[in-house]
Amino acid sequence: MAMANNKTHCFICNTEKITYSCEGCSKRFCLTDLTEHQQLLREELNHIINDYDQFKQRINERKQNPQNLQSNSLLKQINQWEIDSIEIIQQRAQNCREIIIKTSETFIYDIEKKFNDLCEQIKQIHKENEFNEINLNYLTHELIDITQELNNPSHISIQRDSQSFINEISIISSKRIEKLYFIRGH
Ligand SMILES: [Zn+2]
Ligand SMILES: [Zn+2]
Incomplete structure (x- = not known):
């Protein structure tokens, strides 16, 4: 029982064992559950990598058809x-x-x-x-x-008005990156 001093409760199995702290979540785990915990983190990382890959694919698709x-x-x-x-x-x-x-x-x-x-x-x-x-x-x-x-027949002629009777259109962009480009361009 003298050895019990360096033992604490594992966050997962709740038994008193030699535990190791995870710096990410600050919880303590026995070696078995730490390995399990790291495995879960690895799987989560894989999910994130997968999401990133999917996003990259979406960008590539968009490049094909912008x-x-x-x-x-x-x-x-x-x-x-x-x-x-x-x-x-x-x-x-x-x-x-x-x-x-x-x-x-x-x-x-x-x-x-x-x-x-x-x-x-x-x-x-x-x-x-x-x-x-x-x-x-x-x-x-x-x-x-x-x-x-x-x-x-001088009674009739054509007059061209400089004022347009067509409603003009233009493109308005509120994108920050274009403003930056504009400032750098000057
Ligand atoms: Zn444990
Ligand atoms: Zn952790």
Whole structure:
């Protein structure tokens, strides 16, 4: 019983034996249970290594296909913005084209109407056989006027606005590493 001095209770089997302290958990174990304890720790380490390996595999998979759910969603938003913006531009271009076509039609119609009025006057003069230099002068100048009008339709032009009617988009990043890069870059 004199030997009992250097014996303490083992944390696992609770018997009085020569025990060894584990520095990690500060508990004391008999040699058998210390070996068991170390075996458990080794198994836990293996689990952790396994988790690390799995994580490494996930990174490699991501490298093969870097698009994740979030970037897919962001790309979708950019695509949608592209489609919407193109649609707005096409709509605006179509409106302008329709205005040009309609205006041109009206323009020709107006000139033709003026021309028909003048023809009517010529017919009248011819029929009545009553005219002088004033009439001839008038008819000549009217024809010059409408010829000029037909050749140079200056009543319509295109104006380009410097202000965009498309909603612009940009990418905002709040990642710390990019801020660091930005600071280092300057
Ligand atoms: Zn024990
Ligand atoms: Zn321990």
